[in-house]
Amino acid sequence: MVRVKRGVIANKKRRNVLKQAKGFRFDRKSKQRAAHDALMHAYRHAFAGRKDKKGDFRRVWQVKINAAIRTEGMSYSVFIDKLKKANISLDRKVLAQLAETQPSIFQKLAEKVK
Numbered sequence: 001m002v003r004v005k006r007g008v009i010a011n012k013k014r015r016n017v018l019k020q021a022k023g024f025r026f027d028r029k030s031k032q033r034a035a036h037d038a039l040m041h042a043y044r045h046a047f048a049g050r051k052d053k054k055g056d057f058r059r060v061w062q063v064k065i066n067a068a069i070r071t072e073g074m075s076y077s078v079f080i081d082k083l084k085k086a087n088i089s090l091d092r093k094v095l096a097q098l099a100e101t102q103p104s105i106f107q108k109l110a111e112k113v114k
Contacts, residue, residue, distance in 0.1 A: 065080075
């Protein structure tokens with residue numbers, strides 16, 4: 001059987017890890033073992049951060065809707081409840097965009113659910 005020398009692959013793997021660890025501090029940017037460990041932690045935080053981002057956006061949309069609906073003399077929770085009872089199925093993202101960019105349409109929507 002032919003002998004397989006893995007130097008090329010090992011170097012490629014090492015270069016890739018160090019390239020991804022660019023910007024890290026101390027040994028984590030220049031030593032492969034420390035860099036790999038740091039990257040594993042970073043990936044875990046990045047995964048969780050992508051999940052957290054969705055909740056962050058939802059909170060921003062709620063604030064925008066609440067600010068817009070307060071001018072109509074209603075609270076956010078009452079508005080959402082009345083939307084559901086009126087069978088209007090617009091999600092919070094769309095409602096927030098309407099409140100921000102199309103206040104007249106949002107006002108008509110608020111009148112309809114009152």
